[in-house]
Amino acid sequence: AQSVTQLGSHVSVSEGALVLLRCNYSSSVPPYLFWYVQYPNQGLQLLLKYTSAATLVKGINGFEAEFKKSETSFHLTKPSAHMSDAAEYFCAVRMGGRRALTFGSGTRLQVQP
Amino acid sequence: EAGVAQSPRYKIIEKRQSVAFWCNPISGHATLYWYQQILGQGPKLLIQFQNNGVVDDSQLPKDRFSAERLKGVDSTLKIQPAKLEDSAVYLCASSFGGEEAEAFFGQGTRLTVV
Numbered sequence: 001a002q003s004v005t006q007l008g009s010h011v012s013v014s015e016g017a018l019v020l021l022r023c024n025y026s027s028s029v030p031p032y033l034f035w036y037v038q039y040p041n042q043g044l045q046l047l048l049k050y051t052s053a054a055t056l057v058k059g060i061n062g063f064e065a066e067f068k069k070s071e072t073s074f075h076l077t078k079p080s081a082h083m084s085d086a087a088e089y090f091c092a093v094r095m096g097g098r099r100a101l102t103f104g105s106g107t108r109l110q111v112q113p
Numbered sequence: 114e115a116g117v118a119q120s121p122r123y124k125i126i127e128k129r130q131s132v133a134f135w136c137n138p139i140s141g142h143a144t145l146y147w148y149q150q151i152l153g154q155g156p157k158l159l160i161q162f163q164n165n166g167v168v169d170d171s172q173l174p175k176d177r178f179s180a181e182r183l184k185g186v187d188s189t190l191k192i193q194p195a196k197l198e199d200s201a202v203y204l205c206a207s208s209f210g211g212e213e214a215e216a217f218f219g220q221g222t223r224l225t226v227v
Contacts, residue, residue, distance in 0.1 A: 032213055043117070043204060043218035044156070051213040090155050094212060100146055100169060101216055103155035 004093050006104035014112045019063075019078040021107045023091030026072065033074040034092040034101060035065055044090065050074060061085070086111045115139065117219035119205050125225045131193035134222045138186070138207030144168075145182055146216060147190050148204040156204055162188065163210060195226045 007022040025031055032051055036044040048059025055067045065076045074091060088108050092101040118137040126132050138145050143164050148156035159178065161169040164185040173180070177196070182188040192199055202223050206216040 034215060036218075041220070041223075043220045044206075044216075045218070046215045049213070049215055092155075099212075100158045100161045102158070103148075105155045106153075 004091050004102055004104035006089075006091050006107050008107055009105065010108045010110065012110040012112060013081045015083055016080050019076070019081045019085065019109065021076040021089050021091075021109065023065075023074045023076065023104060024072055025074065025091075025093045027093065027095060029095055032094040033065075033067065034094075035059065035063070035074075035076050036090045036092060036103075038088045038090065038106075040087075047076070047089075081109075081111045083111050083113065085109060117205055117207055117217055119203075119219035119222055121222055122220065123223050123225075125227060126195055128197055128226050129194040131191065132195055132224060133192075134190045134203050134205075134224075136188045136190070136205030136219060138188070138205070139217055142207035142209055142217070143185070144208045144210035144214075144216075145188050146206040146208075147180055147188070148206065150202040150204055150221070152201070159190070159203075192224075195224075197226050200224060200226045 003026045005024045034049045035047040038044045047063050048057045050057050050067045058064045063078045088106045090106045091104040120135050145162045147159040150156045159173045160180045162182040165182045180190045202221040204221045206218045208214040208216045
């Protein structure tokens with residue numbers, strides 16, 4: 001079975017501070033990993049994805065994530081938070097083949113002025 | 114490029130009534146998903162189609178939920194009869210279907226059952 005764990009349902013940072021959102025996965029096969037962002041009353045938008053080409057993945061809006069197999073982690077970071085980054089962030093995993101994405105429970109990011 | 118279209122955006126019904134949601138995926142996307150997102154939770158897969166065939170419906174409450182994808186394009190999701198716990202956002206997504214392919218999401222339909 002595949003699962004995703006996001007540590008911290010709420011994260012609050014100051015504008016300009018480092019953003020770190022945590023994601024751990026469980027997998028018996030090499031996974032494909034994704035980060036999505038959801039703004040209020042909107043669908044999910046892809047930030048970035050890991051597909052085994054490179055362990056450090058750069059996405060949109062200055063976000064990046066590093067795949068660490070030894071730690072089964074895929075944490076999302078951004079060097080400097082902006083007010084517009086306030087949203088819900090979801091980590092998701094696909095175990096390969098034609099399977100659908102399995103999502104974590106989400107982390108709500110709050111950015112303080 | 115047009116995104117995934119869903120309608121309606123909002124729906125309020127009484128329990129035991131029926132409701133239907135519609136989804137038009139991105140042109141050329143063979144795979145279509147319906148997810149249920151309860152407030153404060155991540156999306157949960159209800160059903161996955163590959164063209165007009167069902168790939169995974171293991172988490173679909175089949176006693177009340179049904180879905181179809183006619184001609185491998187548009188899809189409808191129906192709930193009959195609705196329960197209070199069905200209050201959620203129903204998200205439709207589509208993808209090319211490859212294992213590296215991301216899913217593109219519509220804006221969702223917010224259902225409130227009273």
